[in-house]
Amino acid sequence: MSAVERALAEAEALVPEALRRLADYVRLPAVSSDPERAADVRRMAELAAHDLRAAGLAGVEVLEVPDALPCVRAERQVAAEAPTVLVYGHFDQQPFDPALWDSPPNQLTERDGRLYGRGAADDLGGWLSQLVAFRGWEAAGGPPVNLRYLLEGEEEIGSPNLGRYMDAFPDAFAADVMVLTDCDNPSTEVPGLTVSLRGLLEVEVSLRALAGKVHSGLWGGALPDVSVGLCKLIGGLVDEGGRLAGLEQPVDAAWRESVAGLSPSDEDLRRDAGLLPGVSGLDPGGRPRVEWMWRQPHLTVVATTLPSPERAANVLLPEATARLSVRLAPEQDADEAFAFLRRRCEELAPFGLEVRVERRLAAEGWSYAAEGPAFDAAARAYERAFGRPLVKIGVGGSIPFIALFAERFPDTPLVLNGVMDPRTSAHGPNESLDKELFRKVVRANVLLLDELARVADDLRR
Amino acid sequence: MSAVERALAEAEALVPEALRRLADYVRLPAVSSDPERAADVRRMAELAAHDLRAAGLAGVEVLEVPDALPCVRAERQVAAEAPTVLVYGHFDQQPFDPALWDSPPNQLTERDGRLYGRGAADDLGGWLSQLVAFRGWEAAGGPPVNLRYLLEGEEEIGSPNLGRYMDAFPDAFAADVMVLTDCDNPSTEVPGLTVSLRGLLEVEVSLRALAGKVHSGLWGGALPDVSVGLCKLIGGLVDEGGRLAGLEQPVDAAWRESVAGLSPSDEDLRRDAGLLPGVSGLDPGGRPRVEWMWRQPHLTVVATTLPSPERAANVLLPEATARLSVRLAPEQDADEAFAFLRRRCEELAPFGLEVRVERRLAAEGWSYAAEGPAFDAAARAYERAFGRPLVKIGVGGSIPFIALFAERFPDTPLVLNGVMDPRTSAHGPNESLDKELFRKVVRANVLLLDELARVADDLRR
Numbered sequence: 001m002s003a004v005e006r007a008l009a010e011a012e013a014l015v016p017e018a019l020r021r022l023a024d025y026v027r028l029p030a031v032s033s034d035p036e037r038a039a040d041v042r043r044m045a046e047l048a049a050h051d052l053r054a055a056g057l058a059g060v061e062v063l064e065v066p067d068a069l070p071c072v073r074a075e076r077q078v079a080a081e082a083p084t085v086l087v088y089g090h091f092d093q094q095p096f097d098p099a100l101w102d103s104p105p106n107q108l109t110e111r112d113g114r115l116y117g118r119g120a121a122d123d124l125g126g127w128l129s130q131l132v133a134f135r136g137w138e139a140a141g142g143p144p145v146n147l148r149y150l151l152e153g154e155e156e157i158g159s160p161n162l163g164r165y166m167d168a169f170p171d172a173f174a175a176d177v178m179v180l181t182d183c184d185n186p187s188t189e190v191p192g193l194t195v196s197l198r199g200l201l202e203v204e205v206s207l208r209a210l211a212g213k214v215h216s217g218l219w220g221g222a223l224p225d226v227s228v229g230l231c232k233l234i235g236g237l238v239d240e241g242g243r244l245a246g247l248e249q250p251v252d253a254a255w256r257e258s259v260a261g262l263s264p265s266d267e268d269l270r271r272d273a274g275l276l277p278g279v280s281g282l283d284p285g286g287r288p289r290v291e292w293m294w295r296q297p298h299l300t301v302v303a304t305t306l307p308s309p310e311r312a313a314n315v316l317l318p319e320a321t322a323r324l325s326v327r328l329a330p331e332q333d334a335d336e337a338f339a340f341l342r343r344r345c346e347e348l349a350p351f352g353l354e355v356r357v358e359r360r361l362a363a364e365g366w367s368y369a370a371e372g373p374a375f376d377a378a379a380r381a382y383e384r385a386f387g388r389p390l391v392k393i394g395v396g397g398s399i400p401f402i403a404l405f406a407e408r409f410p411d412t413p414l415v416l417n418g419v420m421d422p423r424t425s426a427h428g429p430n431e432s433l434d435k436e437l438f439r440k441v442v443r444a445n446v447l448l449l450d451e452l453a454r455v456a457d458d459l460r461r
Numbered sequence: 462m463s464a465v466e467r468a469l470a471e472a473e474a475l476v477p478e479a480l481r482r483l484a485d486y487v488r489l490p491a492v493s494s495d496p497e498r499a500a501d502v503r504r505m506a507e508l509a510a511h512d513l514r515a516a517g518l519a520g521v522e523v524l525e526v527p528d529a530l531p532c533v534r535a536e537r538q539v540a541a542e543a544p545t546v547l548v549y550g551h552f553d554q555q556p557f558d559p560a561l562w563d564s565p566p567n568q569l570t571e572r573d574g575r576l577y578g579r580g581a582a583d584d585l586g587g588w589l590s591q592l593v594a595f596r597g598w599e600a601a602g603g604p605p606v607n608l609r610y611l612l613e614g615e616e617e618i619g620s621p622n623l624g625r626y627m628d629a630f631p632d633a634f635a636a637d638v639m640v641l642t643d644c645d646n647p648s649t650e651v652p653g654l655t656v657s658l659r660g661l662l663e664v665e666v667s668l669r670a671l672a673g674k675v676h677s678g679l680w681g682g683a684l685p686d687v688s689v690g691l692c693k694l695i696g697g698l699v700d701e702g703g704r705l706a707g708l709e710q711p712v713d714a715a716w717r718e719s720v721a722g723l724s725p726s727d728e729d730l731r732r733d734a735g736l737l738p739g740v741s742g743l744d745p746g747g748r749p750r751v752e753w754m755w756r757q758p759h760l761t762v763v764a765t766t767l768p769s770p771e772r773a774a775n776v777l778l779p780e781a782t783a784r785l786s787v788r789l790a791p792e793q794d795a796d797e798a799f800a801f802l803r804r805r806c807e808e809l810a811p812f813g814l815e816v817r818v819e820r821r822l823a824a825e826g827w828s829y830a831a832e833g834p835a836f837d838a839a840a841r842a843y844e845r846a847f848g849r850p851l852v853k854i855g856v857g858g859s860i861p862f863i864a865l866f867a868e869r870f871p872d873t874p875l876v877l878n879g880v881m882d883p884r885t886s887a888h889g890p891n892e893s894l895d896k897e898l899f900r901k902v903v904r905a906n907v908l909l910l911d912e913l914a915r916v917a918d919d920l921r922r
């Protein structure tokens with residue numbers, strides 16, 4: 001039996017114990033957004049440090065920078081000439097409202113092969129799947145690569161201090177490959193690696209007409225009306241199908257083929273996003289729906305200065321402003337998108353109203369070439385573990401820590417995987433981990449270290 | 462010298478003293494919307510009662526109903542067979558912000574032939590112009606008709622208790638003709654009688670898509686978006702010119718001809734409504750602009766449930782609601798207008814969103830035939846006093862007391878005049894009364910009683 005086969009067998013045997021341990025993690029409400037839960041986040045850091053030590057890792061340490069929640073580091077050096085793999089995960093969790101859950105959020109509960117609990121998949125199960133793989137290798141004589149673990153306590157609040165940790169502890173992050181455990185799979189059957197994130201552009205559009213409020217009865221009909229104008233302008237930015245007009249991005253046919261079968265149906269949207277009966281998802285117009293979610297821009301209105309119903313007054317307003325949020329396609333240039341939107345708003349300016357368009361924030365998307373030895377190694381590992389071809393997926397939102405890694409370590413290959421699937425409901429009620437998927441990802445992670453070791457010469461810089 | 466000529470001369474001579482007395486009225490901040498000013502409103506009632514008594518009127522009384530500000534009544538019976546004319550006015554005022562005024566709001570200040578002060582025209586100068594006309598007649602031997610005065614203390618808050626006063630003191634309102642002193646003239650040169658008011662329809666439009674909020678990054682592009690949809694729906698209700706599409710009302714050519722020269726220019730809008738430089742009024746499309754202000758419906762958005770900028774969140778909302786306010790054309794049927802709007806919103810429902818349209822309130826407009834002996838008598842009086850033909854004007858808003866009179870006394874002719882002109886800025890800062898206009902209206906009011914006496918047989922019922 002080869003080392004990798006022994007590691008697979010050992011890891012497989014450790015899964016039941018690991019899932020019991022997951023129940024201990026889930027019990028701790030380590031909600032980073034809630035200052036009153038800071039002690040629980042710290043307790044979780046200690047628990048993780050304990051288990052990293054128990055697994056045989058060295059240099060286990062709870063890291064601190066001022067005014068931040070902690071990180072945890074650990075490492076295992078096997079050979080100077082072996083490549084170093086950094087495993088990133090996070091141990092903090094999203095808040096939760098027990099009233100919306102079918103079982104207590106902090107009590108890991110099995111139903112139909114899934115384990116329900118806050119953090120079960122995002123991301124406690126994620127880094128645990130890596131730790132189990134490591135323990136499998138340890139039991140089989142030691143891993144074939146050098147390893148570092150870096151677990152964060154602030155991912156769910158946007159990793160505001162991760163850059164400071166990188167500055168303060170550069171050697172905790174140094175690696176030839178980074179593996180990030182916080183991502184999704186297209187289904188429990190199909191392995192996925194995340195290769196793109198959309199960017200974000202926030203724009204403020206203001207219309208002005210008058211020096212002050214005037215009586216809508218006396219003047220309505222004579223003066224241009226900013227409240228109606230703002231609606232008409234925003235309505236003009238989207239087409240009849242609800243798509244931001246004029247900013248569509250080219251997507252290649254090969255990519256479309258690769259995601260065949262991944263798009264959520266209306267029934268999936270009803271179950272996973274709460275789409276109401278009688279309402280359909282936006283018409284994807286013959287394209288994969290995931291293209292619209294991952295690879296195309298999307299406009300929404302996140303705020304306006306129009307009065308709330310409690311403050312309704314029969315007046316014509318002097319000015320009105322909308323804050324528009326545009327999810328940018330992964331490759332889309334934020335400057336160009338902003339210039340287009342500004343020009344479009346100026347063209348649309350209804351009834352001759354004075355229009356002002358300002359950029360509030362912009363974050364480019366992230367699009368990963370997803371090629372090269374590390375990615376190919378990951379593809380082999382995942383395909384072997386799942387018995388199915390790997391799918392390159394995207395994420396419709398922005399994930400600050402990935403953008404930060406990509407920016408700080410532009411030459412280091414990134415492997416973004418995880419234990420989530422579309423039914424996971426990360427951030428929502430009834431978050432769950434599929435037990436069989438967890439088992440497959442553990443296998444894939446064992447194989448991943450083996451595959452990375454095989455391309456060691458290509459990875460070391 | 463005829464009686465009417467003597468009355469004209471006597472009234473003319475009383476004008477300077479009356480304008481000094483107006484300064485005393487203006488000094489009292491009788492702001493009915495401010496509970497802390499209730500004592501001033503009552504003081505103003507006493508002042509008015511004193512002057513009505515001093516003028517020689519009988520039965521002067523401050524009227525009260527519980528939980529309301531007072532009214533004041535007075536009367537003068539000259540002959541049982543003479544018709545009775547009810548003069549309505551109000552002595553309460555709009556609130557004011559001295560910071561926006563060029564002179565103290567409670568100190569009547571003359572500049573360029575105009576008297577600036579809160580209430581100077583709306584409506585202290587209005588009923589004072591009638592009182593001066595009465596005093597002119599008294600000095601000339603007595604008026605040719607029976608007269609009643611009814612002055613209200615709550616007009617500026619929408620006359621909420623005027624109906625109760627009508628119930629409690631029916632004989633204070635009984636009359637063959639009502640003359641209401643609270644209206645406008647097209648200019649200081651041209652006399653006007655108000656013959657129409659727009660109605661008001663408030664509609665709530667709601668769009669629903671989801672059971673709860675979802676992450677706009679993860680789902681934006683897959684789900685129909687109520688915030689964008691609401692804007693698109695509202696934008697679809699108005700045409701490119703800012704006009705509520707499909708609800709236009711027929712207006713006859715004779716009416717259009719009668720208002721030639723009355724429409725405000727862009728420069729007028731800048732001065733009177735605060736239109737900004739560089740922005741134009743809505744294009745009237747070759748029609749008189751006053752048609753759009755008085756005789757056509759107009760849509761505005763008075764509130765939405767979209768978040769304010771402080772509460773902006775990058776989410777897709779489960780639902781969104783707008784409160785729409787439609788000024789109805791005077792003759793427009795509120796039920797039909799609502800049915801049209803509901804159907805139109807359902808047709809427009811963007812992206813297949815679930816739409817609900819509810820009526821919140823509806824008040825029909827008021828359109829007065831403006832014919833018959835009382836109106837003709839008024840026309841003769843005004844044309845003679847101004848030396849210019851009378852113009853029938855409209856008001857773009859609703860005026861509760863007029864609607865109430867029209868409803869309670871459907872067969873009693875209404876003469877709606879006053880001492881305001883487009884520069885008066887009633888309800889706004891720097892309210893003013895044109896001295897020459899006041900003098901002309903006093904003349905017109907003297908002549909009005911004479912003309913009404915001449916058609917006595919047609920007026921008495």
